Amino acid sequence: MNAPISTRSALARRSFLGLALGTAATLALAACGSGAPVTAGGAAGGTVKWGWALPTSWDPVFSSAGWDVHDLSLVYAGLTKLDEKGDAVPALATGWTYSPDGTTVTFKLRTGLSFSDGTALDAAAVKKSLDRGRGDAKSLVAPQLVHIKEIAAPDPQTVVLTLTQADYQIPNLLAGKTGMIVSPKAFEEDAAGLASRPVGAGPFTLSSYTQNAKAVLKRNPGYWDASSIKLDNFEIYPLPDASTVVAALQSGQYNVAQIPGSQVAAAKAAGLEVQVIPSLVVAVLDINPTKAPFDNPLVVQALKYAIDREALLKTQQFGFGDVSYQPFPKGYVGYDAGSADLFPHDPAKAKELLAQAGHPDGVELTITTTSAQGLPEQLQAQLKEVGIKTTIEVIPAAQATQIIYIQHSRALFTDQFAGRDSAPQAFQVLFGEQGLMNPGRSTPPELKAAVDLVSRTPLDSPDYPKNLQAATALAVRTMPNTFLYSVPRILARQKTVSAIPPYTVVQRFEGVTAP
Template identity: 55%
Template sequence: MCSSERTPAMPVRRLLSPLALLTSVVLALTACGGTQSAAPGSPTGGTTLKWGWTLPTTWDPVTSSAGNDVNVLSLVYSAITRLDDKGEATPGLATGWKYAEDGKSVAFTLRPGLTFSDGSPLDATAVRKSLLRGRDQKDSLIASQLRNVEDVEVVSPTEFEVVLEQADYQIPALLAGKTGMVVNPKAFEADAKGVSTKPAGSGPFTLNRLVPGSHANLVRNPSYYDAANIHLDAFEVKAVTEPATVVAGLQSGQYDVAQLPPEQIEAARAAGLQIDLIPSLTVRVLDVNNKIAPFDDPKVTEALKYAVDRKALLETSNFGVGEVNVQPFPKGHLGYNPELENLYPHDPAKARRLLAEAGHPNGIDVPLTTGAPQGLPEQVQEQLKEAGIRTTIKLIAPAQHTQLVYVQHNVALAPDGFVGRESPLQALSVVYGPEGLMNPGRNTPEALLEKFEEIRTTPLDDPGYAGALQEAVAIGVKELPNVWLFSTPRIFARNPKVSPLPTGPAVQRFDGVRITNP
């Protein structure tokens, strides 16, 4: 991990309490060996780690449309800051930062001698161009997060100042994710669209070969600022197309580490694999578009919240791995509001009464759009039926989900997962903001917008900061249609030759990971 010291004046605040919710489960059993051969383009005889995960929607952080993309993008890009296990902003490309007294600017200091993977200098000028591209490019999906940035002023090759239109103390955390990933201007100035398949960053690895929909081969970047903590010569991200075959894939050597469906945990243990349960910011949710009838009636969306049996969904669809949750932050997060815990108990009778009050005494018929017809969607369908909400499962290709739900806004009801964001305000903006990807109805109460402003302008060490976050959560949960279900950890099975994976709520990293001989 980053060893630079934090600037004393840096305004940081714990976002997560000690993450003891879920611990790493390690079984010292035998299994098939890790990979000791190199991927194409890697040093001969070096170690290659094969990761069963998902390929990103794009290799350009500016146009990335899925929260999960950040995990793979972090392999090829470095961000200005990073989050530690407690969710605090810590040094990344920048060694420290300091706010002006009025909170309307924040000065960052970069590590000296930084370069992109192609050898181009990664200096304050490059950072400026990258941030302003994220703010100004027409198809940018991070533009709303940078709207408050008036300019980025270059002070010296290693110093820059983010000038804000109004005070915003969320900036250091915001710049720990896709918003703060620095893209090489040499690449996007020559071919901005080309970055989608040819990432140009300064992360621990560089993309060597890409087979869309299948896998990506990466090689170690010797110029990465923390290269001494990267012990793998090559990395292969392999798309998991059949989750049911993950254990077999790990046994055969197809993967060294892979995302594991919860129902396969016991099978993985029996196969001698090691299991890591890593606390995350992920919450399962039903996306609801309240611009589409009958969900344009608040009583109907409220009925949905009482119709689902969250505990039963957690036990059956996620095999009990996780926690029931009715809000966008998991327990332990600074924004988690404990007063909301029992807000929407399973009560199908109350749901039917609410439907009747909305003019639907005989219930309603609605489509349930999903890319995965089995599991959670089927269980949700049965639960809603008991409350008088009759659904027809409409199957779409998983790749269409983002386009239909978040871009075209023509899906009324869809199961989904929210993977959280580095900045709490950014997370709230995504799910409740007027331009939020997960707010397809684009309805944001004025009281919530006012609370957003309070969060933005409150220093993170102010005693009122946590309260403002939790009040915003309460408004969003009660007044907007999202139906939160349960929080989940990241579940990985790994070959015993692979050392334990780093924990971290926002991004899965591989710093310090080794492959060893038995």
């Protein structure tokens, strides 16, 4: 990664993000926003025009991509949030306490909270919102809430979560999409409408939305921390094309944009400010071990040894990031030093494994992707050297969510790790039996036990790092997921926009000013 991580308490609370996919149609939203008065602070004003990505859904319960959390955090708030270091800190709640055995956690809410539709955000509303996330038959966050047995609201300011087992990750877990609080009035009256008309209690409200094109947001004066929001307006655009992003920034189409490593030099030459923000995103290949040829574990191992990750990093990232063999980066509490070079580039070993698998003359497979250029082509060339003959299948980005994340109907897909807000949650997404990035839908019993142990270990316990690293080591040796390299967040901006806070987890914009 591009910056050191300093404290173990911070490391224990890091989360992971992935890439989102766009949607298509045009909708107009009625502007809404009411609630508590704005507290004293700096004057608001200005507009950020962010070239980034539009969400798969504005409903956090059905959002299917980790990257969505950046957009959703603009319109929703949770009981907690993650600070710049990744620590869970108070948000809608002023704090929380655990019972001595870790099976109950109690949150105290701020007073005077409201949703952007004007309805009260009290303990009863929090209970309804979280119960929807864990109870809806199609919920994509339900697997992360399995340790919650019951939610109670004994009074308007108190939310009590009773757990099926000790789980000290709950404040981290609720800081992301899983814990975003949605207006009960909105989902009781028109749940489907939330996909394009979010109703939350975040720093902004969505006023208009053209799917696959643009989202326009307005400052929410009822946000609990409104004094920290200096912008009046916020606009979000789809991920810019690499070949035009610098020109678009110069012209003012965007004033902040995500750029690839290939454009860093051009952006600096154009007089733009460039920030390389450490991110816990990692490029990965999703592999389905129930489909040939990966139903033979030796073929999976051969693939891992056939890949030259150093070459991929240099070409695909222009050197920004690190080679990776595991989901966690160097310096993170879950990083397992014993897996630092687990599958080094070794063509001879890859060929030997293929022969042992019954494929002495090589094997054929399909690489599924949303874009043939770049990584898939480089992988194709590398795999050819060891006798793995590949066909590249390009699927529409708009269909990838259904084909890859829901149906799990492909053998191999080029992906990025859509991580989550606590380490066990990240394990669930990657390796859990219902994990979006576990197309095989199976998990070794010993890995389940290792992840449960991590959840039941307090973050300040000296056993926490040891238990988490042991789970990492077990996962990368028993699961087919093939990690490639880390992907930092590279933002270019016009000089009239103030520096973007370097949040490792969710990109936030507190204190940012713009013309």
